[in-house]
Amino acid sequence: MAIAAGSGARLSLSVKTLGAGVVAERKATLAKVGETQKPQSELEAELARVKRELATVTIERDI
Known part of the structure; x- marks a missing residue:
């Protein structure tokens, strides 16, 4: 979780937004x-x- 928080801060994204992107990528639905x-x-x-x-x-x- 700490890695996601640090990465999200550097990208100006919330942890939830970053997590949603990771989940979408794992489900292969990120392009949609x-x-x-x-x-x-x-x-x-x-x-x-x-x-x-x-x-x-x-x-x-x-x-």
């Missing part, structure tokens, strides 16, 4: 993950990008 999600609008994609950037800058500031 996300197929049912609707495409993001440009505004949603920009908001997601800005949130990721803010998280990165916040971590860099704290270091």
Whole structure:
């Protein structure tokens, strides 16, 4: 569990998200993950990008 937590932190993913990806890979369904999600609008994609950037800058500031 500690390895997953460290890896998840380096990848900016929660342990549950990382675990779900590992389970999907073991079941050979990883390629199908996300197929049912609707495409993001440009505004949603920009908001997601800005949130990721803010998280990165916040971590860099704290270091």
